[in-house]
Structures are given as C-alpha cells and as structure tokens.
Amino acid sequence: MDIDLLSNIFFATVRCGTPLLLVAMGELVCEKSGVLNLGQEGMMLFGAVIGFIVALSTGSLWLGVVLAILAGMLLSSLFALVALVFNANQVATGLALTIFGVGLSSFVGAAWVGKPLTGFEPIVIPWLSDIPLIGRMLFAQDILVYLSFALFAVVAWTLLKSRVGLIIQAVGENPNAASAMGLPVLFVRTLAVLFGGAMAGLAGAYLSLAYTPMWAENMSAGRGWIALALVVFASWRVWRLLLGAYLFGFASILYLVAQGVGLAIPSNLLAMLPYVATIVVLVLLSRNALRTRLYAPVSLGQPWQSGH
Amino acid sequence: MLLSLEPRGQESRAMLWFSPLLAAVLTLVSGSLLFIALGLDPLLTLHTLLIAPVSDMYGVSELMVKTLPILLCALGLAVAYQARIWNIGAEGQLLIGALAGSAVAVNVIDIESRWILALILLVGVAAGAAWAGLTAWLRTHFNANEILTSIMLNYIALNLLLYFVHGPLKDPAGMNFPESAMFGDASRLPLLTEDGRVHAGVYFALLALVAVWVLLQRSFVGFQIKVLGLDKRAAGFVGFREKGLIWLALLISGGLAGLAGVCEVTGPIGQLVPQVSPGYGYAAITVAFLGRLNPLGILFSSLLMALLYLGGESAQMTLNLPQAITQLFQGMMLFFLLACDVLILYRPRLKLRWARRQMAAVPGAV
Incomplete structure (x- = not known):
C-alpha cells in the first residue's frame, strides 16, 4: 500500500469520525450526569435539516451552524421536560424523540432534498499539512473538524480536571448525596441534556454543511445510534471516546480502502x-x-426527584 | 411554577386509558396549529388526512391492508416490551421475513401447489424469528444491549435486502430494475374481496391478536413475562428463567414481524422491492405504547396508525404536503403520550399565588 493511499485513509477516517465524535461527546456528558438520551439520531437529523435550510436561504454557513445547534437544543429541551420534569421512562422518551426528530426533519426538509450548496471548504495549513501520513489528516480539514478537536479538548478537560466535571459526575453517580450536598440535581441534568442536544445539532450541521453539503432524508444513517454504542465502547472515559470515534470512522470508509486495493x-x-x-x-x-x-454512571437512566 | 405535580400514591386506572386519548387530541390540536402556520385550512387538512381516505369502501379496504403489518409488528413488540426487552428491531425482522420469503418464492414460480404458499410463509416467519434470535443471543450470551443491537440489525437487514434486490434476486427479465420477478399465483395470498387488496393475511392478524391476548392475559408464560418486566429480581427469586423468557419474547416478536414482511410481499406487493416497508416496524413502536401493550388497545392504535399512513398519502396527492407528515404525527403522538402519562401517577395542581396564601391561612393545610 503506498503512502498516498494511507494518508488519504487517515484523512477520510477523521472526516468520517467527526460527526460520531461530536454526538458521542454530548451523549457522554449527558450519561455522566445520569441521563440516558436515546434521541441523538432525531436531534442530529433536525440539526442537519435546519442548518442546511438556514445556510442555503441566508447564504451564511455559520448562521446555519448556530441555528442547527439551537435546533438540537430545542429538541433536547423537550426530552428534558418529559423525562426529567415529568419523570417519564428515559428509554421510551428518547425513542419518541428520535421518531419525532426523524419525522420532523423529513417534513421540514421535503422541499429541500437534493438542492446544491457549497459547504465548508478544507482549510489547508501550509507546511504542517505536508507532513507525511498525518499531515492531511490533522491540517487539511474543514473548520468544523478543527472545531471538534477544540471541543474535545474542552470536554476532556472539563470532565477530568474541572469542578464542573466533578459536579456532573456526582449527580450521575449518586443524585441523592449530590442533592444533600446542595447540588441542584435536575438543573445540572437539564444542562447536560441541553449540551447533548447542542452537540447533536452541531454534528448534524457538520453532515449537511461540510461532510456532504446537501440534505437527504435520514442522512445521518444511524450515526446517532452508533454514538450511543461508542459511549459504551469507551466505558464512559473520554479518551477512549476519541479512539472509538475514529475507529468507527475507519470502519465506515472501508469501502474506499477496498476500492483502493482493487x-x-x-x-x-x-x-x-x-x-x-x-x-x-x-x-x-x-x-x-x-x-x-463498574464504569457506567450508577444512576444512569433512573428517574430522580427531589425529596425522596 | 404555576402548575405543580402532586403524587397520587397509586396508579390512576382512568388515566391509564384516558392518557392515550388525550395524547391523540393534543396531536390533532398541534397538527392544526402547524397547518395554520403553513397557511392551510386546518379543518380541510384534517379532513384530507383522517376522513377522506376512508370515506369509501376501497379506502376502508386499504386501511385494512395497511393495518395488517403494523398490527402484527406491534403485537410482537408488546410481548417483548411487557418483559422490558426493548426490541427496536421490528423493521429489520420484517425486512428479513420479506427477503427470505421472496428468496423461496422466486425459485418456485412455476409450481402450482398451494403448499408452496405455506412454505413461503413459514420461511418468512422463521427468518424474522431468527433475526430477532440474533438479538436474543447477543443479549443472553454477551450481555449486549438489545436496543443498540436490534437497531444495528435493522440497518444490516436493510442493506442485505438492497444487496439481494440489486443482485442475486433481481429479475433477469426486469430491465435492470431493482426488483425480483413477480411471484407465481400459487405463492400469492388469496384476495378476500373482488375489488380492493384485502388478502388472507387478515386471518393471520386476527389469529395473532387472539394468540397474543391469550399469551399475555391468560397464560402462565405471559405471567412470567410480565413479572420479569416488572421486577427482574423477583422473577429470579421465584425461579423464572430469565434467559429463556428473553429468547421466547424476542422469537415471538421477530416471528410476527417476519410474518408481517412475508405477508406484504406475498400479498399486496407480489414481488420483492426495495421499499417493502415505509417504516412499519418503527411505527409499531408508537402503536405498541399507544395501545398500552394490550392486544385490544394495539388493535385500535394500529388502525389509527394505518389511517395516518393513508392520510399521509392523500395529503401528498391532494394538498402537496410531504408524506413525512405521517412520521411527524407519529412522533408527536408518542411524545404527548409519554408527557400525558405523568397524570397516571401524579395529579396536576394549579398553583396560583393567592391560592397558596389562602391555603397558608387555613391551619392544617399545606
């Protein structure tokens, strides 16, 4: 196998792993706080369609990204209302969110299928991108991929080193104790769910504005679900999430590899x-x-109310 | 907050059945608001969506045709969900049932015997059950989460179907369309009426309805399934075999979905096509919850869902609305149902400031 092919494989692996990494980071934070949100696929699709429509009608890709993030948060706030405030079963609510998001995105996007859009172009960093093998992978990507690197650093630092990370973890491991210590459990969980929604919306925007700049029904093709599996794969540890996302990115581009080797x-x-x-x-x-x-947050998926 | 929730202390039986109705009404109301926002006449649109499709006999027969696969899938899901086995894989199990049945059917086009149909149906059921069996095996042997595995198997099943319909099962005389050859007459489910497409699959659905009802409400196995769903530890203490029950629930679930799939290809479609199912397996999830996992409730909710499918088609034709309106309503309904279910365990209380002050003035009241 020649070095160009390998370099291309690495490049495509990261591109393909980026949406997975984005959603999975959101879900990780969510699950760390004890909430299982199976609605990733729905939020991602809604983010993708809103981002695409906004970008195409205003001509601003960034406005598309921002509104995609807000779209994801909007749907996740519905989840928070039903699952956290009304205490409904989180599995069923997450499923409902996905079914709703899939339907809503197809409905909203029906008139936009197949329209062309110039998405985010790669930003090639001179010299650095010429490094053999890893140069293109790390330094010839589009801006959203770079953003995903930065977000990963922030999430990793927050979860591992910061007080906020400790609070999230305390709420997820033992909500009763956390509440007794005066932590606002439901508030923390709601913020975590909203963060998950924002990341899913961003991942959707990445799909419809950078990865394949267009809108097609169900274009996320199960990535929201794969991201849920990724969190299990990572044993709820943030570094393994990074590894897992790119591993799955690689699995999704194997067809390129197969073509490459004939x-x-x-x-x-x-x-x-x-x-x-x-x-x-x-x-x-x-x-x-x-x-x-051992690794799963102890209160994952369990409804919690103050005063019990 | 203006509204507060007060625990009832016990389940409200009335709310258990009132909540799905409330959810349906809320869906209609928000649907109407959506139509108004889109500049459509809400009453006219709702008429097109829910009444026009079944205003003649042909419409009613189409309703039955659409109800069939949804009902079969949802009945199966109800068995699994009663055991708290979250099988999301009805769609894949349906597709595999259709695929396996078709693989037999295209090889026996020239055979006239009626037994061929029985064979095809059996293969479809067995394939659907086997596909669900994979999920059961992964869960019981490797402890793998059945939600994720069954979803993944949906995507794998769809790709398998596409592969076969573009490859080995493609009709050689079919102008290169991704379709199998039309099945022989002996492999088709007989029609029940002169006009319309209602076929003998209706009997299977009725049979399945009764069988699932007996299983869940009247049999010891059904009791075990329910206990497992309510309290896994309790089921273990009294010696119910958890793994066996998981297998059973998933095999029944998959078998019924497989039957739904094979009935589609041997019934109204008559060949294998890429679009065997417009998401019946996913719709069945909503239907199962809406019907409270009760066979009779599921019968009504699957009729409603089939109506939504028909309405989506007619709204697309006459009002130029996207057909995705079906899924949108589906999602809304499930969401509203879960939200309304809060009323089963809690009583809503309007909490106005003056009211609270009044209460505080009365000694003994909170």
Missing part, C-alpha cells in the same frame, strides 16, 4: 460494516457484566 465487494455489503462493527464492539465490551457496571 477489491470488488458489492457496496451494500460494505455499507453494513459500521453496523456490524458496532455489534462486535458491543459484544466484546459488554461480555463482562461487572466491568460495564
């Missing part, structure tokens, strides 16, 4: 790979029930 496998079979990989990863990681129980 393998003729039908595209529909290759398209299954990320999903098969998700199952394999879940199997390997969940096998040891004790391990999952």
Whole structure:
C-alpha cells in the first residue's frame, strides 16, 4: 500500500469520525450526569435539516451552524421536560424523540432534498499539512473538524480536571448525596441534556454543511445510534471516546480502502460494516457484566426527584 | 411554577386509558396549529388526512391492508416490551421475513401447489424469528444491549435486502430494475374481496391478536413475562428463567414481524422491492405504547396508525404536503403520550399565588 493511499485513509477516517465524535461527546456528558438520551439520531437529523435550510436561504454557513445547534437544543429541551420534569421512562422518551426528530426533519426538509450548496471548504495549513501520513489528516480539514478537536479538548478537560466535571459526575453517580450536598440535581441534568442536544445539532450541521453539503432524508444513517454504542465502547472515559470515534470512522470508509486495493465487494455489503462493527464492539465490551457496571454512571437512566 | 405535580400514591386506572386519548387530541390540536402556520385550512387538512381516505369502501379496504403489518409488528413488540426487552428491531425482522420469503418464492414460480404458499410463509416467519434470535443471543450470551443491537440489525437487514434486490434476486427479465420477478399465483395470498387488496393475511392478524391476548392475559408464560418486566429480581427469586423468557419474547416478536414482511410481499406487493416497508416496524413502536401493550388497545392504535399512513398519502396527492407528515404525527403522538402519562401517577395542581396564601391561612393545610 503506498503512502498516498494511507494518508488519504487517515484523512477520510477523521472526516468520517467527526460527526460520531461530536454526538458521542454530548451523549457522554449527558450519561455522566445520569441521563440516558436515546434521541441523538432525531436531534442530529433536525440539526442537519435546519442548518442546511438556514445556510442555503441566508447564504451564511455559520448562521446555519448556530441555528442547527439551537435546533438540537430545542429538541433536547423537550426530552428534558418529559423525562426529567415529568419523570417519564428515559428509554421510551428518547425513542419518541428520535421518531419525532426523524419525522420532523423529513417534513421540514421535503422541499429541500437534493438542492446544491457549497459547504465548508478544507482549510489547508501550509507546511504542517505536508507532513507525511498525518499531515492531511490533522491540517487539511474543514473548520468544523478543527472545531471538534477544540471541543474535545474542552470536554476532556472539563470532565477530568474541572469542578464542573466533578459536579456532573456526582449527580450521575449518586443524585441523592449530590442533592444533600446542595447540588441542584435536575438543573445540572437539564444542562447536560441541553449540551447533548447542542452537540447533536452541531454534528448534524457538520453532515449537511461540510461532510456532504446537501440534505437527504435520514442522512445521518444511524450515526446517532452508533454514538450511543461508542459511549459504551469507551466505558464512559473520554479518551477512549476519541479512539472509538475514529475507529468507527475507519470502519465506515472501508469501502474506499477496498476500492483502493482493487477489491470488488458489492457496496451494500460494505455499507453494513459500521453496523456490524458496532455489534462486535458491543459484544466484546459488554461480555463482562461487572466491568460495564463498574464504569457506567450508577444512576444512569433512573428517574430522580427531589425529596425522596 | 404555576402548575405543580402532586403524587397520587397509586396508579390512576382512568388515566391509564384516558392518557392515550388525550395524547391523540393534543396531536390533532398541534397538527392544526402547524397547518395554520403553513397557511392551510386546518379543518380541510384534517379532513384530507383522517376522513377522506376512508370515506369509501376501497379506502376502508386499504386501511385494512395497511393495518395488517403494523398490527402484527406491534403485537410482537408488546410481548417483548411487557418483559422490558426493548426490541427496536421490528423493521429489520420484517425486512428479513420479506427477503427470505421472496428468496423461496422466486425459485418456485412455476409450481402450482398451494403448499408452496405455506412454505413461503413459514420461511418468512422463521427468518424474522431468527433475526430477532440474533438479538436474543447477543443479549443472553454477551450481555449486549438489545436496543443498540436490534437497531444495528435493522440497518444490516436493510442493506442485505438492497444487496439481494440489486443482485442475486433481481429479475433477469426486469430491465435492470431493482426488483425480483413477480411471484407465481400459487405463492400469492388469496384476495378476500373482488375489488380492493384485502388478502388472507387478515386471518393471520386476527389469529395473532387472539394468540397474543391469550399469551399475555391468560397464560402462565405471559405471567412470567410480565413479572420479569416488572421486577427482574423477583422473577429470579421465584425461579423464572430469565434467559429463556428473553429468547421466547424476542422469537415471538421477530416471528410476527417476519410474518408481517412475508405477508406484504406475498400479498399486496407480489414481488420483492426495495421499499417493502415505509417504516412499519418503527411505527409499531408508537402503536405498541399507544395501545398500552394490550392486544385490544394495539388493535385500535394500529388502525389509527394505518389511517395516518393513508392520510399521509392523500395529503401528498391532494394538498402537496410531504408524506413525512405521517412520521411527524407519529412522533408527536408518542411524545404527548409519554408527557400525558405523568397524570397516571401524579395529579396536576394549579398553583396560583393567592391560592397558596389562602391555603397558608387555613391551619392544617399545606
């Protein structure tokens, strides 16, 4: 395999892993605070369609990004209302959010399918991008990919080193104790859910404004769900999330690799790979029930109300 | 806050059934608001959506055709959800049932025997069950979360179907369209009426309805399934075999979804096409919850969902509205249902400032 092909593979891996990384970071923060939001796919799609419509009608890509983030937060606030305030089952509410988001995005975007848009162009950093193998991967991406690097640094620092990270974790591990210490449990959880929505919206905007600048129904193709598996894969640890996102990015571009080395496998079979990989990863990681129980936030998915 | 929630102390039976109705009404109200925002006449639009499609006999027969796959999938999901097994994979199980049934059907086009149809149906059911069995195996052997595995299997099933319909099962005489050959007459479900597309699959649905009702409401296995769903530890203490029940619930669930799929290809469609299902398997999730996981409730909610599907088609044709309105209403309904369910355990109280002051003035009141 020649070095150009490898460099291309690395480049595409990061591009493909970026939406996964963005959603998964949001979901990680959410789950750390004890809330399981299965609505990622729906929020991502809604973000993608809103971002696309805004960008195409105003001509401003950045306005599209901002409104996509707000769109994701809007949907996540519905989740917060039903699951946190009304104490509904989080699994069912998350599913409802996905079904609603898929329907809403197809409905809103019906008139916008297939319209062309010039998305974010790559920003090639001189010299650095000429480094063999990793140059293009790290320094010839579009601005949203760079933004994802920065956001990762912020999220990692927040979760591992900051007081805010401790608070989120306390709320997720033992809400009763956290509440007794005077932490506003529901408030922290609501913020975490909103952050998850913002990240899912951003991931959607990345899809419709940078990755493939267009809108198509269900264009997220299960990435929101894969991101949920990624959090399990990462055992709720932020560095492994980064690794996992790019690993899955790689699984999704294997068809390019196959073409590159001249393998003729039908595209529909290759398209299954990320999903098969998700199952394999879940199997390997969940096998040891004790391990999952050790790393998962203790109160994950359980409704909580003050005064109990 | 103006509104406060007060625990009732016990479930309200009335609210258990009132909440789905309230959710439906709220969906209609917000739908009307949406139509007004879009500049449409809300009454006319709702008429197009919910009444016009079933205003003649043909419409009613189409309603039955659409209800069938949704009902079968939702009945299966109800069994799984009663055990708190979150099978989201009805869509994939339906597709695999359709795919496997078609794989048999295109190879027996020339055979006239009626037994062929039975074979095709059996293969479809078995394939759907096996696909769900994968989820059961991953859950019982590897402890893998069934929500994620069943979703992933949906995507894999769809790609498998696309692969076969573009490749091995494509009709050689089909002008290169991604479709299988039309099935032979002996492989088609017989029609029940002269005009319209209602087919013998209706009997299966009725049978499944009764069978699931007996299973859940009248059988010991159903009791075990419910106990497992309510309290896993309790089920373990009295010696119910958790793994066996998970397998059973998923196999029933997948088998019924597979039946739905194979009935679609041997019934109204008559060949394998990429669009076997416009999301019936996902719609069934909403239907199962809306019907309170109760077979009779599910019958009504699947009729409602089928109506929404028909209405989506007619709204697209006459009002030029996107067909996605079906999914939008689906999502709204499920959301409103979950929100309204708060009323089962809690009593809403209007909390006005003066009222609180009045209460405070009366000794003994809070």
